Amino acid sequence: KPELTGSDHSKAAASNILHYRRICEDFGSADEPEREREMKMMVVLLAKMMAVMVLMLASTISAKEQLSAKECEDLGFTGLALCSDCHSLSEYVKDQELVSDCLKCCADDSEDSMSKVTYSGAILEVCMRKLVFYPEIVGFIEEEKEKFPSVKVQYIFNSPPKLIMLDESGEHKESIRIDNWKREHLLQYMREKVKPTAAS
Secondary structure, three states: OOOOOHHHHHHHHHHHHHHHHHHHHHHHOOOHHHHHHHHHHHHHHHHHHHHHHHHHHHHHHHOOOOOOHHHHHHHOOOEOOEHHHHHHHHHHOOOHHHHHHHHOOOEOOOHHHOOOOOEOEEEEEEOHHHHHHOHHHHHHHHHOHHHOOOEEEEEOOOOOOEEEEEOOOOOEEEEEEOOOOOHHHHHHHHHHHEOOOOOO
């Protein structure tokens, strides 16, 4: 079998280049309308694929992304908070990140149970040294808390401000961060969620 020389390789390469150039020229000139149709179809197909991928990604993110119990506790959400309470929270506090965290730590509830869960009492937990940064919470403690005898204030070093909702046995059932709550929001939430007592 004769061995190919460098000149033979060069000729073969040149021949291939001419061949591919003719194909490209044919595709780019004689079939221009067909090429445009194919390009449009490719664009439409890619757009559909992107739309499907976006929908899949969105459904994955929104499909009840759950955090671990430890992560929820670190964020200030513990117990089996109902997701309807998170939606109620969004009405009180315009903080989408906080509401998003709440939704990652809540339990699904039915329409019938929405806004019907109440508690026997609550603990407003906060670090005394940080109270200066939360004038709304200070206002609630000084002027509104006495309206709710079953609500106690607990000062814990370095604790972020939060509400710990209690059942009839005094057990912790739910914990909610209240960093950005206004005094009127705290007042409204207490009226809706804390069972009235004889003293109130």
